[in-house]
Amino acid sequence: MDAVVEDLKSSDLLIAFAVVGGLILVAGWLSATLTRGRLHGSAIAIILGLVLAYWGGAVTGGEDGLADIAVLSGLGLMGGSMLRDFAIVATxxxxxxxxxxxxxxxxxxxxxxxxxxxxxxxxxxxxxxxxxxxxxxxxxxxxxxxxxxxxxxxxxxxxxxxxxxxxxxxxxxxxxxxxxxxxxxxxxxxxxxxxxxxxxxxxxxxxxxxxxxxxxxxxxxxxxxxxxxxxxxxxxxxxxxxxxxxxxxxxxxx
Structure with missing residues (x-):
């Protein structure tokens, strides 16, 4: 198990993309199932992300939400200003x-x-x-x-x-x-x-x-x-x- 955790830590950014992708899939399903598309999946994903970030901070006592969990530390880079600004420029x-x-x-x-x-x-x-x-x-x-x-x-x-x-x-x-x-x-x-x-x-x-x-x-x-x-x-x-x-x-x- 320790070896698996260490491997996951070394692929932290890849894990971050996988987690966010899974969250978007869940949000899309909730949007289609519970609101029939009236509440867009992106809004549900953001709300879920904020809830998870609060939970991560509460559990670890840190200041970076889920990124304070070692395996999910890649979320700190993925959600940072560098990739955010890159996405805006690309758009x-x-x-x-x-x-x-x-x-x-x-x-x-x-x-x-x-x-x-x-x-x-x-x-x-x-x-x-x-x-x-x-x-x-x-x-x-x-x-x-x-x-x-x-x-x-x-x-x-x-x-x-x-x-x-x-x-x-x-x-x-x-x-x-x-x-x-x-x-x-x-x-x-x-x-x-x-x-x-x-x-x-x-x-x-x-x-x-x-x-x-x-x-x-x-x-x-x-x-x-x-x-x-x-x-x-x-x-x-x-x-x-x-x-x-x-x-x-x-x-x-x-």
């Missing part, structure tokens, strides 16, 4: 800039309004809860955009790990709300054609939330909403540590 390179033109002026305006609005609301809520430094305000505001933009912005401006965790939580809540709420509000806002789906993806921004919500509404709309939502993430990562951060520094005097 951005997969986007054809010409495609955004298909959304027209409405798509561009929805992107700008969605990103700026999310930052403003998130920063306002953070300020209401007592955060006053621009690093915390912009990080939580970025989390209100998406749970990817939050950590990227927080790491860039030097926010604390606790604030970055809050930004991820804010983005996750938003993603789940968008997934569940989209089928209910779709008839009220005319969300039934590609152009409106592009505008919706630009305003909401959370790719997993928009994709899951549109899949439950009309699967034919998913590619259109996901396209502008992907641009939203890239735009948020660009504006968060730059324009938004300096704007909040000017406002707070930090």
């Amino acid at each position: 951005a390179f997969g986007v054809d800039v010409q495609e955004i033109k298909k959304a027209g002026l409405v798509g561009v305006l929805s992107l700008l309004l969605g990103v700026v609005g999310s930052f403003a609301v998130g920063a306002a809520v953070a300020a209401a809860f007592g955060y006053t430094d621009p690093e915390s305000l912009v990080t939580i505001g970025a989390g209100a955009a998406t749970y990817i933009v939050g950590p990227v912005t927080g790491t860039a401006v030097g926010a604390s790990s606790e604030v970055i965790a809050l930004s991820v939580a804010a983005g996750l809540v938003k993603s789940v709300i968008v997934m569940i709420g989209t089928p209910f509000i779709a008839p009220l806002i005319g969300l039934n054609n590609p152009k409106s789906a592009m505008a919706y993806g630009g305003l909401m921004g959370t790719t997993s939330g928009v994709a899951g919500g549109l899949a439950a509404t009309d699967k034919r709309l998913v590619p259109y909403g996901a396209m502008t939502a992907t641009f939203y993430t890239g735009l948020g990562c660009l504006l968060g540590p730059s324009l938004m951060y300096f704007a909040l520094r000017a406002i707070t005097g930090g």
Whole structure:
């Protein structure tokens, strides 16, 4: 048994990929079985991951969740900023800039309004809860955009790990709300054609939330909403540590 454990430790990153892959399979099954696809598997996977991370930290008394368990230490690298940022850059390179033109002026305006609005609301809520430094305000505001933009912005401006965790939580809540709420509000806002789906993806921004919500509404709309939502993430990562951060520094005097 000791030899098996040592072999597993030496393949920690491979074990991490296997564990995450298994978690995604379970989440997909739960999504299809319990929610009939209305709650996307990615959201369930994130929730399960957070629960397991808490359990890992509680059991080991460490600070890195499941990564504190020797056999699962590869999760620390897999979930670190290096692979996260690589995934974001890879996604951005997969986007054809010409495609955004298909959304027209409405798509561009929805992107700008969605990103700026999310930052403003998130920063306002953070300020209401007592955060006053621009690093915390912009990080939580970025989390209100998406749970990817939050950590990227927080790491860039030097926010604390606790604030970055809050930004991820804010983005996750938003993603789940968008997934569940989209089928209910779709008839009220005319969300039934590609152009409106592009505008919706630009305003909401959370790719997993928009994709899951549109899949439950009309699967034919998913590619259109996901396209502008992907641009939203890239735009948020660009504006968060730059324009938004300096704007909040000017406002707070930090």
